[in-house]
Amino acid sequence: MNQAQNKRVWALLLLLFPALLWLTILYLGSLFGLLWQSVYRLDDFSGQVIHQVGFHTILQLFTDANFDIVLRTTAMAITVTIAAALLALPLAYTMVFHAGKRQRAILYVAILAPMWFSYLVKVYGWRVLLSREGLIYWVLDKVGLAIPLDTLLHSFPAIGGASLAASFLGMFLVFLYMWLPFMVLPIVAALERVPQNMLNASSDLGATPWQTFRKVTLPLTWPGIIAGGIFTFSLTLGDYIIPQVVGAPGYFIGMMVYTQQGTVGNLPLAAAFSLVPIILIMLYLSMAKRLGAFDAL
Amino acid sequence: MEYRLRSCHGQKVNAMPAAIEFVGVEKRFGNTLALQNVNFVVNQGEFFAMLGPSGSGKTTCLRLIAGFDFPTAGSIKLEGQDISALPPFLRPVNTVFQDYALFPHMSVLENVAYGLMIAKENKASRERKAQELLDMVRLGAMAKRRPSELSGGQRQRVALARALAKQPKILLLDEPLGALDLKLREAMQAELKLLHRELGLTFILVTHDQGEALSMADRVAVFNEGQIEQIDTPEELYNQPKTGFVARFVGSANVLSSSLFSTKDNAIAIRPEYIKLGEKIPALRVGLPVTVLTKLYQGAYTRVECRVNDTTHIAAHINSTDITLPTITASKPIYAYWLAEHMVNLA
Numbered sequence: 001m002n003q004a005q006n007k008r009v010w011a012l013l014l015l016l017f018p019a020l021l022w023l024t025i026l027y028l029g030s031l032f033g034l035l036w037q038s039v040y041r042l043d044d045f046s047g048q049v050i051h052q053v054g055f056h057t058i059l060q061l062f063t064d065a066n067f068d069i070v071l072r073t074t075a076m077a078i079t080v081t082i083a084a085a086l087l088a089l090p091l092a093y094t095m096v097f098h099a100g101k102r103q104r105a106i107l108y109v110a111i112l113a114p115m116w117f118s119y120l121v122k123v124y125g126w127r128v129l130l131s132r133e134g135l136i137y138w139v140l141d142k143v144g145l146a147i148p149l150d151t152l153l154h155s156f157p158a159i160g161g162a163s164l165a166a167s168f169l170g171m172f173l174v175f176l177y178m179w180l181p182f183m184v185l186p187i188v189a190a191l192e193r194v195p196q197n198m199l200n201a202s203s204d205l206g207a208t209p210w211q212t213f214r215k216v217t218l219p220l221t222w223p224g225i226i227a228g229g230i231f232t233f234s235l236t237l238g239d240y241i242i243p244q245v246v247g248a249p250g251y252f253i254g255m256m257v258y259t260q261q262g263t264v265g266n267l268p269l270a271a272a273f274s275l276v277p278i279i280l281i282m283l284y285l286s287m288a289k290r291l292g293a294f295d296a297l
Numbered sequence: 298m299e300y301r302l303r304s305c306h307g308q309k310v311n312a313m314p315a316a317i318e319f320v321g322v323e324k325r326f327g328n329t330l331a332l333q334n335v336n337f338v339v340n341q342g343e344f345f346a347m348l349g350p351s352g353s354g355k356t357t358c359l360r361l362i363a364g365f366d367f368p369t370a371g372s373i374k375l376e377g378q379d380i381s382a383l384p385p386f387l388r389p390v391n392t393v394f395q396d397y398a399l400f401p402h403m404s405v406l407e408n409v410a411y412g413l414m415i416a417k418e419n420k421a422s423r424e425r426k427a428q429e430l431l432d433m434v435r436l437g438a439m440a441k442r443r444p445s446e447l448s449g450g451q452r453q454r455v456a457l458a459r460a461l462a463k464q465p466k467i468l469l470l471d472e473p474l475g476a477l478d479l480k481l482r483e484a485m486q487a488e489l490k491l492l493h494r495e496l497g498l499t500f501i502l503v504t505h506d507q508g509e510a511l512s513m514a515d516r517v518a519v520f521n522e523g524q525i526e527q528i529d530t531p532e533e534l535y536n537q538p539k540t541g542f543v544a545r546f547v548g549s550a551n552v553l554s555s556s557l558f559s560t561k562d563n564a565i566a567i568r569p570e571y572i573k574l575g576e577k578i579p580a581l582r583v584g585l586p587v588t589v590l591t592k593l594y595q596g597a598y599t600r601v602e603c604r605v606n607d608t609t610h611i612a613a614h615i616n617s618t619d620i621t622l623p624t625i626t627a628s629k630p631i632y633a634y635w636l637a638e639h640m641v642n643l644a
Binding site: 195197198200201202203204205206207208211215216219220 | 363364365384385386390391392394396398399400401402411412414415416459460462463
């Protein structure tokens with residue numbers, strides 16, 4: 001490389017240095033440091049971490065109790081993602097193709113405004129809303145749906161619980177509320193990039209609006225949906241507050257990581273549990289690629 | 298051409314309804330009037346061009362025919378039937394878009410077969426037809442590629458093949474050659490003309506390039522500010538422009554007041570290629586004194602711009618091989634003259 005090129009490389013490295021430092025040491029470094037713990041194990045008697053490399057801790061993930069936790073969290077993450085996508089699509093579609101300038105601005109604010117508020121305030125607010133003394137129960141009672149709701153909550157162990165505020169259904173609703181903006185915005189961005197002319201071309205060739213949506217708009221929007229899905233999926237997998245505040249008994253991955261590294265002091269197990277979301281996200285992305293979600297990129 | 302038969306009672310009968318008919322069409326966008334009382338007829342099998350500068354309303358007309366927009370007043374008829382309110386997917390009309398609008402997530406073959414797929418034709422049959430169309434536009438080998446892997450000219454031909462797949466009654470072309478370089482454009486003009494003759498469909502072309510309209514179309518409608526100034530064959534449009542705008546837009550023209558060289562006072566147009574420059578005005582010619590301003594070499598001819606008076610300039614196209622050309626220099630007083638029959642009276 002000649003002088004000029006050399007200088008450019010140095011200049012570039014200098015500019016990138018803070019970002020590279022952050023990325024490698026603070027992020028990747030600490031992440032690796034944590035995950036490396038998962039090959040060690042905790043001695044049950046002494047409560048000390050044995051620094052011997054082995055797969056003992058990782059295998060512990062597959063015990064009944066632990067595996068239940070993984071399944072429970074994954075199932076919730078999948079349901080939240082699908083529900084968020086189903087809710088966000090019509091919303092995003094309206095925002096991009098049917099809303100006037102002013103309406104779209106109002107919708108943007110309506111979706112983004114919750115993000116200005118504290119996470120804890122929102123979660124506890126929902127717990128109050130969902131509780132027996134809360135607004136939702138009161139409204140349902142007036143409409144006469146209180147008893148069906150109770151029956152629902154008590155007959156299905158998978159979604160039910162003592163009350164809405166202490167059930168998986170309640171947890172699902174809160175997750176959905178919290179992560180919806182993260183799903184809407186990428187989809188809006190993807191939809192905005194679909195040129196009007198392409199939709200005109202599809203219509204010109206004989207496709208009804210629904211056919212145009214299925215064959216042209218949706219394929220072009222998939223990257224946006226997948227991107228939104230990454231947010232909802234990973235945020236749900238890692239969350240440790242919502243399951244504690246609004247939820248049925250039963251641990252979630254996030255809670256396990258929190259308690260294991262904190263109270264229990266079992267850092268290896270906490271690290272092992274942390275591996276799960278990472279692997280699941282990688283599976284999610286490879287499945288999405290296999291299904292052709294990134295073809296339009 | 299309009300086909301006219303005589304019925305048994307000797308009356309003129311129009312054997313074939315017009316491919317497209319605009320009746321009193323008006324289009325408003327908010328406060329702007331994009332089209333104002335537009336009336337015209339496109340005959341079946343014709344190559345019809347809509348020519349005009351940007352904003353003249355020609356693209357709006359095309360969108361109204363395709364169905365991407367609807368007139369605020371008046372009606373549009375296709376073969377006699379009112380289609381003004383029909384959505385695009387119900388009209389037997391297909392469009393070649395200016396930016397091609399190919400679907401990036403489908404292969405070239407799938408793009409061309411798209412219309413047939415929507416019409417629920419089975420896969421083998423529609424892929425065969427699509428392949429034939431691609432062969433016809435000489436892109437047969439590109440069937441499995443993606444549009445992003447093709448050049449501009451190739452994409453344009455894919456767009457053309459896609460629009461022809463459903464054998465529409467009318468093919469609309471929205472400035473299809475705008476993004477191509479000159480040589481490619483000339484080649485495509487010839488190809489489109491040939492295609493039109495082979496297929497026998499009605500082609501409606503929108504362009505701002507008068508050379509394109511003149512070379513390809515059977516008839517041209519010249520648009521200006523939402524109205525049609527003249528509809529005629531290319532030759533008549535060129536030789537008999539009815540207004541100053543048409544004279545200036547179609548080919549270049551010099552628009553003068555005849556008071557400059559005669560006792561009458563009306564507007565006339567004279568094409569630059571008919572103007573000659575010389576030391577005096579010969580017999581049987583009409584002319585006036587001018588001062589040469591600049592000489593612009595254009596290859597086959599040289600454009601000589603001359604000043605008549607403070608408000609009037611004229612340009613003459615002198616053959617570059619003319620032996621008198623070197624004697625014509627800037628600031629030289631000289632005479633510009635032409636044959637009276639080459640002048641056109643303007644409205």
